[in-house]
Amino acid sequence: MSKYITKRVLISLATLVVIVFVLFLMLDKMPGSPFNDEKLTETQRALLYAKYGLDQPFFVRFFKYLSAMLRGDLGVSYVLNKNKAVSELVRGPLLLSIRIGAMAMLLGSVLGLLLGIAAALNHNTWIDTLCSFISIIGVSVPSYVFALLLAYWIGFVLKLTPILYNSRNVAASLILPTIALAMFPTANVSRFTRSEMIDVLNSEYILLVEAKGVRQSSLIFKHALRNTLIPIITIMGPILVNLLTGSMVVEKVFGIPGIGMLMVQAITNNDYNVVIACAFVYSAMYIAMMLIVDILYGIIDPRIRVAKGSA
């Protein structure tokens, strides 16, 4: 097992290094620079390039960046909060985004499970139809549409919550974004739970359990749900990716100073170091999630561990 995990971790780390290199290369080849204001003279530009070391060759810059990165130094920002250490600039937004993402994931999983179970237990009734309807809407309507609808109806018309993020009232300001982001996980988890649950409920061992006269609640939660949950882990990866990309739009609508908004700002401004840091954080989160899913798989299903470990 430890051999398998070590291997997975090493592959993940190597992937991250490659990602940093690709990011660096892409930013280098992208037209424009952080300092391309139409009013800037050539002399001024040269001064700025020299000041930030951008006049050095590509590989020199890359290895300098990489070695600094290992020491936790992500360079300074060129545009947003100019000259601020990027590691500091990224920390607050990252924590906020993780918090909203985790809340959305939690809300989405719980709601999704409940909807899925309700649908499966009431297979082919109006409850099933209703749950399917909700999940189809959730999958097909993009999160920014939800975000705007929520902002309009709940924030503006009913005035139940603030529309824009407000640091004086963080709890209330995070309600709408969390709900908007939770739609996709809810829909996916519920669809998956429903179909898995129907399969499981039709399986022979459930028939056996039923025949043994086990109580209904115990049957569902102890026997059926347990076996339903395992395959659901497989969709956690895609859901996380959706949360990451969805967060950029949702953060923009609700004015949340999260990592998604920071990244969009940084890209528009060619703020190299901030772009790399944000993109790196996104990649790292994604890879970490994949790693966890892989390891969980290994723990749950020994066949995977053996096959992949020896491959």
Add this chain to the structure above:
Amino acid sequence: MLDFKKPICLALAAVMLAGCGTDTSAGTPAATADTSGTAAPAAAETPAAQPEATSGANGKEVIVAFDADLNTMDHHIATDGNSFIMQSMCYSGLTSLDEAGTPLPELAKSWDVSEDGLTYTFHLADATWSNGTPVTANDFVYGWQRLDAPETASEYAFILDTIHVVNAAEVNAGEKPLEELGVKAVDDKTLEVTLTLPCDFLLGLMSFPSFFPLNKEFFESQGDQFALSPENMIYCGPYNMTGWEQGNAYTFTKRADYFNYDPDAVDTVIFRFQQDTQSALLEYQSGNIDVVKLQGEQVDQYKSEPGFTNRLTGYMWYIPVNMTVPALQNLNLRKAIHYAIDRDTIAKDVLMDGSIGAEGEIPVELATGPDGKDFRASAGKITEFDPAKAAEFYAKAKEELGGDVTLELMFEDSEASKAVAEFVQAKLKEYCPGLEINLNSKPKKERLALMKEQKYELGITRWGPDYADPQTYMDLFLSTNVANNQGRYNSAKYDELVLKGTTGEDATDSAKRWADFVEAERLMVAEDFAIIPIYQTGGAMMINPDVSNINFHSASVDDYRHIYKK
């Protein structure tokens, strides 16, 4: 089976409701934790940076939504409008501008100008920095030297040379030491600025952040952390910065110990970064934001509501005809293009965002002349829309050029530019039968680069003024200005007129200088038809009707320092 379905459904419903409930309540403790996380720096900063309880505090607060984020609070490296606005909240200059843009005393209580216009002596008021030390002439000298120092690499260092400060260019190029810059502290309260040429707009520019003072002792104590957060700044303006939440909100709290304390101005001004104008507008309508920008169709929708305000910006959009293209060297062809463009319709029906059709290359409300009149009032309307003339001149051009012409119109891929380009294309085709116009859309940075190298025929570009004087536009079209004269307009007469007014014999005579500029603009736009002005950008916004006294300056920094609220 039916037996257990009902209770389960009920139970599920209960669990779902409880789930929602749990989430909300789960949000609350986490949120409390957040107050000590994300929001805590702001909260913690407040007691530190705020002076002792203000006497006569009115408890009023104004929230202004911005659609671009704060870049820096370091006024010597700032380049963007919003950073300048926020710096102006907590720093002051020698002068400040009134509603009409006329310079008023601020940190300088008075000044003398030598007869030749080359020496300005400022007498400073008894202002203090927020740490209690007095604002001295040395703070200005130190600030200006830092602005000009090559190692600062300030993008606005050029502005010292624009007002002709002695040795500004040489110091910036590293050819002379900082001490030789033409700014001296005669004593603690007297600042002397020496120029190589008189400058009519110097006093107005003294309200611009690049010219703000810098406290040497404090600056040096901060090392590379200067101005990165409110704790790393001290202030000499009417407000202290008390909250900096990057990407979200920037809070300014009125200083009770400011020498020019305004008891009626609101206690707190919060600049709120919100990129999505739709939700910002909803928040405005809910009464949670006092000032918000309008975009595109929103303008049409809200223009009759109370609180609708349209301010003009100093941005002028125009077509610098590429004079190196053989066909475009034909005067009649350029005339036809000039007359075929319906500028008012572009502003009113195509853009619909509060923009106005251009009457000339110099925007309206940019600069006031020695006679107290706006430049546009003195120069009059020199653009004209006349389809009959367009057709007539095109027919002549066709004859001279020996056939129909096909031209390419370059524009940047923004919605507004695209709409304008399509309209211009359609009208040129309509009014100049036979003229073919192909559109070429490019990203902004690429368009700028291509136009700089004359790799275009017709192109839509813009310029924003650096200071409230026609010179900020006039300089662009000098034959020697390779960086900005995109169309390579080359007129000895134009050069002569402009140079006479900026550095030549008329530079010392405001009235003659003005007349030179009026004539130069007419020559370029309505005689040579080398520059085809299109429109001046508007900035439509909603301002809470209870809020007053925000002063917009099209060629300088908007003033939020004296906001009143009912």
